[in-house]
Amino acid sequence: FVLEQEMVTGLKQRQFFLLYQPQVHLRSKVLLGFEALLRWRHPRWGIISPMVFLEVAEKSGFIIQLGEWMLTQAMREMGKLTAEQGYYLSVNLSMRQFYQQHLPELILHIAQETGFQLSQLTLEVTETMLGHPEQAARQLQDLHQLGVRVSLDDFGTGYSSLSRISHYPLQELKIDRTFVQQIGTEKGDALVKTIINLARHLDLDVVAEGIEKPQQLRFLRRHYCQAGQGFLFAPPLSLDDLKNLIRS
Numbered sequence: 001f002v003l004e005q006e007m008v009t010g011l012k013q014r015q016f017f018l019l020y021q022p023q024v025h026l027r028s029k030v031l032l033g034f035e036a037l038l039r040w041r042h043p044r045w046g047i048i049s050p051m052v053f054l055e056v057a058e059k060s061g062f063i064i065q066l067g068e069w070m071l072t073q074a075m076r077e078m079g080k081l082t083a084e085q086g087y088y089l090s091v092n093l094s095m096r097q098f099y100q101q102h103l104p105e106l107i108l109h110i111a112q113e114t115g116f117q118l119s120q121l122t123l124e125v126t127e128t129m130l131g132h133p134e135q136a137a138r139q140l141q142d143l144h145q146l147g148v149r150v151s152l153d154d155f156g157t158g159y160s161s162l163s164r165i166s167h168y169p170l171q172e173l174k175i176d177r178t179f180v181q182q183i184g185t186e187k188g189d190a191l192v193k194t195i196i197n198l199a200r201h202l203d204l205d206v207v208a209e210g211i212e213k214p215q216q217l218r219f220l221r222r223h224y225c226q227a228g229q230g231f232l233f234a235p236p237l238s239l240d241d242l243k244n245l246i247r248s
């Protein structure tokens with residue numbers, strides 16, 4: 001309850017902010033876009049990870065407001081960069097936010113207000129979020145109509161049925177970092193190869209997350225994973241740091 005009150009106050013007092021982690025083309029290392037990652041700078045508790053507060057926000061329903069703020073902030077901050085240079089912006093949706101009835105209208109409205117090109121937007125949803133298959137399919141269709149891309153985040157860690165995944169209008173699979181970390185073991189190699197092949201067969205782009213080691217990068221390249229993100233390239237960056245990186 002305290003946490004919830006603090007979040008409400010925090011949003012009013014502009015304590016939330018976004019970092020952006022670069023996503024690169026693995027063969028050329030060309031910058032493709034970035035994933036927006038939410039942070040909370042609390043006046044007494046310091047910087048708080050979304051792992052700590054998202055669950056509370058989701059349970060209380062505050063995520064709806066916070067999610068709207070996040071979408072607006074990300075599209076406002078990134079509108080110009082993405083339009084001028086063709087970068088993609090990825091944002092994470094939470095469960096409640098995804099099933100919010102008016103999400104497509106909301107996204108359209110924010111895009112119009114901020115001048116953001118929706119063709120440059122990728123929405124990340126997790127497998128767990130697709131638990132209500134009919135509703136999920138309808139929402140994904142409506143989002144698809146807007147021209148946004150949809151990415152299946154944390155792929156392989158949930159329980160989605162493969163046959164269902166192949167019927168959803170998805171454009172991208174993200175290989176969860178727990179699999180990337182297992183590259184170099186027999187099982188890890190097999191899992192990662194399988195996910196890359198699955199993506200290819202379903203005609204989906206594939207992005208590996210949590211790439212930390214050159215050996216992981218080599219493996220992913222060798223098996224034709226197109227894109228990735230991770231500390232090996234760059235951590236989540238402030239907007240200023242991101243702009244400096246792009247200039248350099």
Ligand code: G
Binds near residue numbers: 050
């Ligand atoms: O950046 P970090 O590793 O701290 O993120 C932790 C988790 O929080 C990740 O699972 C990430 O997907 C999630 N997350 C980060 N930013 C957002 C956001 O804006 N909205 C939602 N729903 N989840 C986010």
Ligand code: G
Binds near residue numbers: 154177210230232
């Ligand atoms: O679940 P999702 O993919 O949205 O989470 C992204 C999270 O991964 C962010 O919290 C980000 O800080 C974290 N992250 C990004 N790069 C790396 C990395 O190379 N290694 C690890 N361990 N975490 C990373």
Ligand code: MN
Binds near residue numbers: 092
């Ligand atoms: Mn993500």
Ligand code: NA
Binds near residue numbers: 176177
């Ligand atoms: Na993930």
